[in-house]
Amino acid sequence: xxxxxxxPVVASLMGFQVFALEQKDLExxxxxxxxxxxxxxxxxxxxxxxxxxxxxxxxxxxxNLNKSSLRQATLKEASLVGADLRRVxxxxxxxxxxxxxxANLRKxxxTGADxxxxxxxxxxxTGAxxxxxxxxxxxxxxxxxxxxxLERANARGAILKNANxxxxxxxxxxxTEADxxxxxxxxxxxIDTDLTRATLxxxxxxxxxxxxxxxxxxxxNPECTDK
Numbered sequence: 001x002x003x004x005x006x007x008p009v010v011a012s013l014m015g016f017q018v019f020a021l022e023q024k025d026l027e028x029x030x031x032x033x034x035x036x037x038x039x040x041x042x043x044x045x046x047x048x049x050x051x052x053x054x055x056x057x058x059x060x061x062x063x064n065l066n067k068s069s070l071r072q073a074t075l076k077e078a079s080l081v082g083a084d085l086r087r088v089x090x091x092x093x094x095x096x097x098x099x100x101x102x103a104n105l106r107k108x109x110x111t112g113a114d115x116x117x118x119x120x121x122x123x124x125x126t127g128a129x130x131x132x133x134x135x136x137x138x139x140x141x142x143x144x145x146x147x148x149x150l151e152r153a154n155a156r157g158a159i160l161k162n163a164n165x166x167x168x169x170x171x172x173x174x175x176t177e178a179d180x181x182x183x184x185x186x187x188x189x190x191i192d193t194d195l196t197r198a199t200l201x202x203x204x205x206x207x208x209x210x211x212x213x214x215x216x217x218x219x220x221n222p223e224c225t226d227k
Contacts, residue, residue: 029053046084096134166204185209191226 026043029035033050037057046066053073060075064084072092083103091111098118107127114134121141128148135155142162151171158178165180167187174194185205194214211224 029055 025035025038025040028038029040029050033052034054035058036054037059038055039059040063041059041061042063043060044064045068046064048065048068050065050073051069051071053070055078056074056076058075058078060078060080060083062082062084063080065088066084067087069089070093071089072094073090074094075090075098076094077097078095079099080103081099081101083100085100085103085105085108087107087109088105089109090113091109093110093113095118096114096116098115100118100120100123103120103123105123105125105128108125108129110128110130110133112132113130115130115138116134116136117138119139120143121139122143123140124144125148126144126146128145130148130150130153132152133150133154135150135153135158138155138158140155140158140160140163143160143164145163145165145168147167148165149169150173151169153170153173155178156174156176158175160175160178160180160183162182163180164184165188166184168185169189170193171189171191172193175198176194177197178195179199180195180203181199181201183200183203183205185203188205188209190209190213191211192213193210196214197216207220210220211226212222213220
C-alpha cells in the first residue's frame with residue numbers, strides 16, 4: 001500500500017480564503033499511525049496502508065479511502081459521513097458508534113468488524129462482506145446491502161427499516177429484535193437465521209426462502225434441505 005497523500009484545497013465562495021488540512025495531522029498519522037480526534041476531512045488517502053491505525057474520534061468527513069487497508073484499525077466514534085470507502089479493507093476494525101451516514105462502502109471488506117451502535121443510514125454496502133461482523137444496535141435505515149455477505153453476523157436490535165437486502169447471504173446470522181419493516185429481502189439466503197422477535201411488517205420476503213429459520217412463531221421449514 002502506498003503512503004502518498006494529496007492535500008485537497010477548497011476555495012471559499014469569496015475566492016480569497018483558502019482552507020486546507022493541517023499538515024501536522026497528516027504527518028502525525030504517517031509517522032505514528034495514530035491521529036486521535038484529528039480532522040482529516042476531504043483528505044485524499046486512497047490506496048494508503050493504515051492497518052492497526054488509531055483514528056478514534058477523528059473527523060473524516062468525505063475522506064477518500066478508496067482501496068485503502070485499515071485492517072484492525074480503531075475508528076471508534078469517528079465521523080466518516082459521506083466518505084468514499086469503496087473496496088476498503090476494514091476487516092477486524094473497530095467502528096463502534098462511528099458515524100458513517102451516506103458513506104460509500106461498496107464491496108468493502110468488513111469481516112469481523114465491530115459496527116455496534118454505528119450510524120450507517122443511507123450508506124451503500126452493495127456487495128460488501130460483513131461476515132461475523134458485530135452490527136448490534138446499528139442504524140442501517142435505508143441502507144443498500146444488495147448481494148452483501150452477512151453470514152454469522154450479529155445484527156441483534158439493528159435498524160434495517162426500508163433497507164435493500166436483496167440477494168444477501170444471511171446464513172447463521174442473528175437478527176433477533178431487529179427492525180426489518182419494509183425491507184427488501186427478495187432472493188436473500190436465510191438458512192439457520194434467527195429472526196426471533198424481529199419486526200418484518202411489509203417486508204418483501206417469501207416463506208420458501210426460509211430454511212430452519214427461528215422466529216417468534218417457531219422454526220420455519222425445519223425439514224428443509226440447504227440450498
